Amino acid sequence: MQLLVDLLERNWEHAEAFQDRFDSVQDAQEPDVVTVCCSDSRVLQDQMWGNEDPGHIFTCGNIGNRVxxxxxxxxxxxxxVLYPIEHTGTKTAVVVGHTGCGAVTATYDEITDGLSEPAGIEHCLGxxxxxxxxxxxxxxDDLDRTEAINRLVEYNVDRQVAFxxxxxxxxxxxxxxxVVYDFQDVYSDRRGEIQVINVNGETAVKTLRDDHPAIESRIERLWEY
Structure with missing residues (x-):
């Protein structure tokens, strides 16, 4: 129960800080962006964007950041994912993968060796x-397991964007x-930094940097297949 006490104390602090921030969104929402993130305790779905504005980001989460x-x-x-696009006029969708993704790892293992998982997890991997x-x-062929998984993280993000x-x-x-959220020093030593890897289906790093100079330094890929 102490954990619940601690959580509720943090929620009290949250409610105190956000008391006046819901005034404009109590009756309706028009989020600017919908994000679909991997359900992982290390992926801070709102904090990664510094979001403190109710109504700004429509956040979805599931294992493998699937759409x-x-x-x-x-x-x-x-x-x-579709709801805010269909009903609230949201015009931007962001698929957020992350380094060392457990769902991608499990799917890789299922494809290469076969796995036995509970039915709910098996459904998601399927x-x-x-x-x-x-x-x-x-x-x-020359990649170690960690390198292979992080390249598949990018590949998975690309497939979800394409879908x-x-x-x-x-x-x-x-x-x-x-995008890919990196907390394992894969792209840089700035843990928690987001790297843009795909914009509307374009994945070539040079083209992306040429087309989007304002975010040139945040565009990087491990794998241009």
Missing amino acids: VQRTAAGEAVSGD LLKPHLEAGVDALP LRESDDVPADVDVIG
Whole structure:
């Protein structure tokens, strides 16, 4: 129970700080961006953007930062990602992968060796697997396991971006961005820094830097396959 006491004390501090910040969004929301992040305790979904504004970011989370949902009619854009695009006028979607992703690791292991997981986890990995199989096949042979996983993290982000852009449910004027959140010193020694790896399907680093000079220093990839 002490953990709950501690959590509620932190919530009290939160409520004190945010007392007046909900005035303009109590009855409706028009978030500027929808993000889909990996459900991982190390991925600070709002703090990574320095967000302290209710109504600014529509945050979704699941293992593997998936935008894909399986329906009776086949694969579709997940409803939690699609909702703000469909109903609140949100025009920017950001897929947030992260270094050392456990879901990508488990999917890699499932593809290469086979795994046994509880049904709920198996379902989630099953949504990732068909989108990552080609990436696993394309991995260079000289990579160690850690390097392979972090390249697949980028590949997974690319596949989720592509799924959004190819869906008839997502209007063509919605910008879809792919990024990687790094807390393992993979891209730099600035833990928690975000690297942009994909903008509306473009993944070539030089092209991205030429097209987006304002964020040139934040554009990096490990793998241009």
